[in-house]
Amino acid sequence: MHVSRQQPRTLKHRLWVAFLVVPPIVFMSLFVVYPILSAFAYAFYDWQGLARGEFVGLKNFREVLFGATMAPVVWNAFLHNVYALIALMIIQNGGGFLLAWLLYKEPFGFRFHRIAIFVPVVLSTIIVGFLWKLFLNPNFGIINQALYSLGLDSWARPWLGDSSTALGALILANAWHFVGFPALVYLAGMQRIPPEVIEAARLDGTNEWQLLKTIVWPLVAPSTTILFTLLFIGAFNWFEIPYVMAGLDGSPFGSTDVLGLVFYRTAFGNQSASIQNFGMGSALATLLFLFIVVFASMLTLWLRRREIQF
């Protein structure tokens, strides 16, 4: 092949290549690989604050999954992560797909709409969280104000203070923040479909719905694979929006509690109580880690199978 691929392996050459690869690998080993491996090990020890105590085997895991104090909190939070995943799959990724299809037709104002869809994506989650918290304020927020001015007084409520609406409000804020991402990834996927395929289908008299179902959706499968996997990882790592909008305790009454909040509380302490439990925190992180890795891999493999090469 090329001359460059058959370089004489002189000492000088080897040193040069080592100079290129060793620093990045050392960096990754120290700050990614070592912490991740340690996280597993830490879960098997008892901790007194920042000091590692004795080896306790699976005690921390038992406590997290079945213990009287931790388990109800953990399972309640896990359920909320699952709700968020399903709701975001429909609203955020499904909405993104439909918006992409509308944009794909390059209607009037295409550029403007494409920029507008992506504006919230570049904002910090913290800004988005605070913004919607102010908008949802029961007395002065614009959401209730708008409902009053439309005469829909009975619809107005303390959205974040009501345990039946709080989680839904957080999910909608998240969807508002991120819907632009799947929209533009799907748009890029659609633009790679050979135009002849769509034209041929239209000539055959395929209607809009059939076209989407039988041609566009299967052909953007690679985009779906990556978007669903990212959403899965994101939904089980969910932390910022609940933290800012509902608080560290997942108020009201734990109705917005998610695993990210439970993990942070367990590991780095409740602001009021100031307790740190690194052992239990590590056990929770390890379980979540394994859960994400196993299910995200299965999801990816399953979604890959339906991808078509063209």
Added chain:
Amino acid sequence: MTAVTSDTPATRQAVPFVLLAQVILIANSFIMLYPVVVMVLSGFKTTGEIFEHPFALPDFTQVGNFAKVLGETAMPVYFVNSVLVTGTSILLILVLGTMAGYAVARYESRTNTFILLFFLAGLMLPLKLAVIPLFILLRDLGLLDSRWSLIVTYTAIGLPSTVFIMAGFLRTLPAELEDAARIDGASEPRIMWSVMLPLARPPMAIAAIQNAVPIWNDFFFPLVFIQTDARKTLPQGLTTFMGEYTTDWGMLFAGLTIAAAPITLLYIALSRQFIQGMTAGAVK
């Protein structure tokens, strides 16, 4: 791409459908932009005005809230910290990522696949979950509660995707370029620096943008690592700020506007590069 308006049979569509699509897109753009507009407008209002006329246009000469946020709060300090942390992280990510990507792409060796897989693993694993050992490691290194704690963490998170972008691009450059330089007697470092890297600016820009937005916006790691107010970054500082002014909504909205302004304005100016950079990993 063909436009909808062109009159070939394949692209001609029913008029009601085109109208519906247009209505949905306009409604969506309104939903995406209106909250941002309200945020900016409310920054020009007093708290009383926000409560009484939430939808009214303000008198834009009232810049008191903005002056107060910039002059009397710690927001400028948070801003400088964010610039320092993001800038240094991006620099480190580009230097280390280009080094590894270059070695993998341009020098054949038995360990290439292993190195690439090593970085691929880092791409899939959420480092957020390894924050406890990272916390202890940074404490042992004496980096806790310093900007460096964030810089090394962000560099570690950003490296894998950058190695992939750089390796993927550098692989496409023709070997003849290298060979010609080699025949002229150029050393390997010289070939990398003067021949190959000048060609690699576009993927570097993509990698920089792809990493800059999440680093600039990150909240989790500062929350865990930084205690001292003078070292907080913008998203973390914002929580302090919002906690202090809970009842002064004019100030709150002005603060949010100032925090959102730099990246939003940059995005509007460079939207194409931003979209390309942030969706690069998923589109490839």
